[in-house]
Amino acid sequence: MLQIAHTIHSDHDLGLVLLAGLLCAFGSWVVSRLYRHALDRPRAQAMSWYFLTAMTAGVTIWCTHFIAILAYQLDAPASFHLSLTFASLIIAILGSTLGIVVAGTSGGGARMVLGGVIFGLAISAMHYTGMVAYRVQGIITWDMVYLGLSVVFATTLSVAALYFACRGGRFNVLKMTGMLTAAILALHFTGMAAFQVTPLAVHGHYDNPAEYTLIALTVAGTALIIVLAALFSHFVETRTRNESIEELRKARDAAESASRAKSEFMSVLSHELRTPLTIVIGYAAFMSKLKNHTASKIGPDEMITAAHFDSIGDQAELYGQRIKSASGHLLTIINDILDYTSMELNNLALNKTPFSARSLLEEVADQFQGMAREKGTVLHVQSADLTLTADRGRSLQILINLLGNALKFSKATEIHLRGRPAPGGFCFEVEDNGAGIAPQNLARIFDAFTQIEDAEDRAEGGTGLGLAICKKLALGHGGDITVDSTLGQGTRFTVLFPSPVAETQAPALPAAA
Numbered sequence: 176m177l178q179i180a181h182t183i184h185s186d187h188d189l190g191l192v193l194l195a196g197l198l199c200a201f202g203s204w205v206v207s208r209l210y211r212h213a214l215d216r217p218r219a220q221a222m223s224w225y226f227l228t229a230m231t232a233g234v235t236i237w238c239t240h241f242i243a244i245l246a247y248q249l250d251a252p253a254s255f256h257l258s259l260t261f262a263s264l265i266i267a268i269l270g271s272t273l274g275i276v277v278a279g280t281s282g283g284g285a286r287m288v289l290g291g292v293i294f295g296l297a298i299s300a301m302h303y304t305g306m307v308a309y310r311v312q313g314i315i316t317w318d319m320v321y322l323g324l325s326v327v328f329a330t331t332l333s334v335a336a337l338y339f340a341c342r343g344g345r346f347n348v349l350k351m352t353g354m355l356t357a358a359i360l361a362l363h364f365t366g367m368a369a370f371q372v373t374p375l376a377v378h379g380h381y382d383n384p385a386e387y388t389l390i391a392l393t394v395a396g397t398a399l400i401i402v403l404a405a406l407f408s409h410f411v412e413t414r415t416r417n418e419s420i421e422e423l424r425k426a427r428d429a430a431e432s433a434s435r436a437k438s439e440f441m442s443v444l445s446h447e448l449r450t451p452l453t454i455v456i457g458y459a460a461f462m463s464k465l466k467n468h469t470a471s472k473i474g475p476d477e478m479i480t481a482a483h484f485d486s487i488g489d490q491a492e493l494y495g496q497r498i499k500s501a502s503g504h505l506l507t508i509i510n511d512i513l514d515y516t517s518m519e520l521n522n523l524a525l526n527k528t529p530f531s532a533r534s535l536l537e538e539v540a541d542q543f544q545g546m547a548r549e550k551g552t553v554l555h556v557q558s559a560d561l562t563l564t565a566d567r568g569r570s571l572q573i574l575i576n577l578l579g580n581a582l583k584f585s586k587a588t589e590i591h592l593r594g595r596p597a598p599g600g601f602c603f604e605v606e607d608n609g610a611g612i613a614p615q616n617l618a619r620i621f622d623a624f625t626q627i628e629d630a631e632d633r634a635e636g637g638t639g640l641g642l643a644i645c646k647k648l649a650l651g652h653g654g655d656i657t658v659d660s661t662l663g664q665g666t667r668f669t670v671l672f673p674s675p676v677a678e679t680q681a682p683a684l685p686a687a688a
């Protein structure tokens with residue numbers, strides 16, 4: 176140990192030793208990260224990561240060695256045999272590749288140890304080939320103990336490095352980094368303690384040329400670029416993978432929420448269909464027993480009079496009306512579902528014709544006057560007398576839905592129906608001063624099968640398809656529908672049609688006779 180410390184201290188430029196050490200530690204950290212990343216990949220993807228790891232390891236080992244050699248200061252001139260120096264780089268890369276692939280594909284155990292040993296031998300082979308390439312004017316002797324020790328250090332520390340990486344757990348990357356750095360540096364400086372030179376025929380003091388520092392800095396810079404490039408590709412891959420995981424997670428959440436919405440819809444739907452159906456079946460049953468029921472109330476000696484017929488007729492009429500209204504409700508629900516599903520299949524055929532915006536709003540308001548009076552709501556219609564071109568029936572459907580919702584859900588005292596030109600077309604507004612919609616619900620009210628109320632609160636019925644249908648119709652026209660709402664103050668729905676608008680023509684007067 177003392178001999179090794181002495182070699183470092185007395186035979187080396189400590190600045191360059193520090194540079195070699197830092198490069199070695201950083202490179203080892205990148206190698207450890209890449210190796211850990213490769214271990215976590217499926218086998219097919221892992222191979223390319225093992226190669227990148229090995230390439231980075233080879234470059235790190237070789238550059239550390241080369242800078243440390245440049246830091247070596249002998250009292251004799253030295254030079255490098257070019258092809259052997261290059262061969263040492265190839266040995267570092269190929270040896271590391273073999274060691275890393277053997278250890279990485281082993282899943283631990285004996286092959287992992289074998290991979291570590293190969294890796295350690297690769298570092299040693301690189302170092303000693305590099306030393307053979309190092310030509311110095313002097314008599315060289317090798318201390319076999321230190322030489323053997325250096326190989327033992329390199330192999331055991333490499334096995335430890337790969338063991339820590341494959342064992343996983345906390346700080347595994349840092350532990351591998353530490354072991355790898357120790358393996359490379361221990362091999363090098365123990366190897367240098369084994370390398371003894373007696374300078375030949377040199378007169379006076381000899382210093383390493385100043386260019387050595389420059390070469391060392393260039394090698395360090397190049398190594399840094401290669402190592403950083405490897406690190407960068409690792410970050411890019413990790414980021415892309417995280418993004419795809421995030422996308423998959425979003426798609427899964429969307430699929431789950433769609434399936435949840437469909438299940439909720441099925442439960443709402445069965446409830447919605449059952450209510451009017453129960454009414455229909457109940458009253459139909461009453462009607463089928465009406466004759467017997469009335470007969471049972473007539474005494475044996477009692478005469479059947481016109482009053483009896485009137486009573487049967489009145490009851491039949493009442494039951495008939497209830498059956499009619501429940502069937503009408505049932506039909507609306509079924510129509511909504513059919514309408515929505517056909518739009519889902521992109522079967523929205525629009526019949527665009529010019530029509531008066533004001534007369535459309537008046538027609539909607541007229542339809543709902545009775546319901547509005549019952550609820551104590553005042554309807555106001557305000558519209559420019561303009562003609563727009565759109566599907567009138569579908570526009571009516573949108574406004575009926577919006578006004579129907581405002582009356583059903585908002586408990587408003589006033590509802591305004593407006594029509595006005597807007598940038599790029601014409602827009603209708605349905606604004607109430609009722610309960611409003613909570614901000615967290617606003618984003619989802621246009622989703623199909625979405626109802627905001629709790630099940631008990633659904634006295635007004637509906638399938639949660641109304642606004643989804645409105646949205647599809649507005650989009651089908653190339654327009655849109657938006658909502659602004661303040662809880663406790665009211666809601667405004669705005670429907671935009673990108674339609675050319677024109678002054679409504681006054682009806683032509685009959686020609687004078």
Ligand code: ADP
Binds near residue numbers: 584
């Ligand atoms: P449905 O077809 O069941 O009526 P919609 O899709 O038309 O469903 O509406 C979805 C939800 O939006 C309703 O359950 C209701 O809670 C809410 N909503 C729609 N219009 C208003 C409004 N003007 N004020 C308050 N809530 C509203």
